[in-house]
Amino acid sequence: MKKILSLKMEGITKAFPGVIANRGICLSIHSGEILGLLGENGAGKTTLMNILYGLYRPDEGTILINGEPVVLNSPRDSIRMGIGMVHQHFMLIQNHTVAENITLGYKDAPFFFPLREVEKKLKGFSELYGLEVSARKAVWQLSAGEQQRVEIIKALFRGAHLLILDEPTSVLTPPETADLFEILKRMAKEGHSIIFISHKLEEILTLCNRVVVLRKGEVVGEADTREVDKVALARMMVGRDIVFDLTRKKxxxxxxxxxxxxxxxxxxxxxxxxxxxxxxxxxxxxxxxxxxxxxxxxxxxxxxxxxxxxxxxxxxxxxxxxxxxxxxxxxxxxVSHVPEERIKFGVVPNIMVYENCILKRHHRPPFFRGLFLDYDAVKEHSSRILKSFKVAAPSTSVPVKNLSGGNIQKLILGRELAGEPCLxxxxxxxxxxxxxxxxxxxxxxxxxxxxxxxxxxxxxxxxxxxxxxxxxxxxxxxxxxxxxxxxxxxxxxxxxxxxxxxxxxxxxx
Ligand SMILES: Nc1ncnc2c1ncn2[C@@H]1O[C@H](COP(=O)(O)OP(=O)(O)OP(=O)(O)O)[C@@H](O)[C@H]1O
Ligand SMILES: [Mg+2]
CATH class of the missing domain: 3.40.50.300 (P-loop containing nucleotide triphosphate hydrolases)
Structure with a gap:
């Protein structure tokens, strides 16, 4: 496998029913660089990275590695080319140990005593990048920060030169975030390329060398992080000034x-x-x-x-x-509740947006009449929530799992506040x-x-x-x-x- 010295995405377009998630996107990154990817909820960041990781095929556009066009039809192709991705929702097997999780995707694991080989390599990573994990612990015993390190190590074991991290810090405590940044900086110094997605502008400014800003599926700006500040980035992203200081009435x-x-x-x-x-x-x-x-x-x-x-x-x-x-x-x-683990406890991903909008209230009027749900009332209620909480969704009749992460969160908040709770x-x-x-x-x-x-x-x-x-x-x-x-x-x-x-x-x- 050759090292990725440069990677280019050119003219990438990807449409889903009712939305164009990516429209003619161009992006490039070279070895040793940490690139920030910034954009509003639903701007198309995850979709673009899923294309790079071979999970989706673009409708149009090309991807070039070291100047040569490549076709990435599946994550296997991307991994073979040296691309690794840490998803926002971890995909480790909870009951297996760290070493077992790592060996699962590791094709060079020796048939005999694979654990010994894995532990040896782990030691190397911990010396090189400061990535510490205990190989013999089960995944469920690990903190979010440790699980994330396992995901990164897994990608490194598979030979990743370019690592994509989709909102890696949203589950981390501030000290864990600081540790992660140290690791990523050391990786970049060793020649890896890193694409980092975050909504936290300070993080983009401290960690990344360059930032690309997406809005509604298009690139709307690009900057050297030494030349911009928080206010400028926010403006680039949403097209207006953001009030960072709210006034709270006494x-x-x-x-x-x-x-x-x-x-x-x-x-x-x-x-x-x-x-x-x-x-x-x-x-x-x-x-x-x-x-x-x-x-x-x-x-x-x-x-x-x-x-x-x-x-x-x-x-x-x-x-x-x-x-x-x-x-x-x-x-x-x-009592309304916005839960911590929103995908697990806040919504039912496979059912429609309008159904999710009345969860916990489906048994009460005006939605429940006699024996049946009043679908007109339900749909009207959910359209109102989408509108007032600016939830980007093609309609109320799509499964919630098709919405972007941030839009799911807005939907939950809208639903919980719409009930006029006392608490x-x-x-x-x-x-x-x-x-x-x-x-x-x-x-x-x-x-x-x-x-x-x-x-x-x-x-x-x-x-x-x-x-x-x-x-x-x-x-x-x-x-x-x-x-x-x-x-x-x-x-x-x-x-x-x-x-x-x-x-x-x-x-x-
Ligand atoms: N599998 C899918 N089917 C249908 N629509 C999808 C699918 N995946 C994403 N979309 C839509 O594509 C658009 C871009 O979504 P994407 O998840 O890429 O946004 P994002 O920038 O990652 O947002 P966030 O910051 O909220 O995670 C959204 O409108 C989303 O609803
Ligand atoms: Mg996303």
Missing amino acids: LTPGDPVLEVDNLTVRGDRGEVAVRELSFSVCRREILGVAGISGNGQRELVEAITGLRPADSGTVRVAGRDVTNSSARLISDYG LVAAHPTYGLDVGATEYIRTQLLEHRERGISVLLISEDLEEIFQLSDRIAVMFKGEFMGVIPAGEVNMEDIGLMMAGSKRLEARGK
């Missing part, structure tokens, strides 16, 4: 809507994940829960929304005890959203707060926490390290609390 919070008292919840492995936690969220208030994921946030959210039993303690919504009630009952009481429990509501959509969703959350709902916001993004929250709680090892009015705390304190090295009690209240 409101007097009303009565408590969510009251959690002495709540203890266990995690999947039986360990105590939430420990004797007590707090409340009032009407017209956003309580932001900051913290590195894995500190009990998920279990807390699941216990409140009825997806996981509480060990002890109580959860009350608008004065009603809902501890260990069913998810349906809690939703009927006016919204939102886990990472802007994960995977482009800057324009992020601005829109945050404004929506603030508007709903003014209209009187309460929001429990779980986020790892401190900028988001500070923009939206009235009070900030920092979760560490199942406890709050403090619940503090947003104006009385700075980023540095929050950082220390996230690491568990500081505990602050609120002044006053």
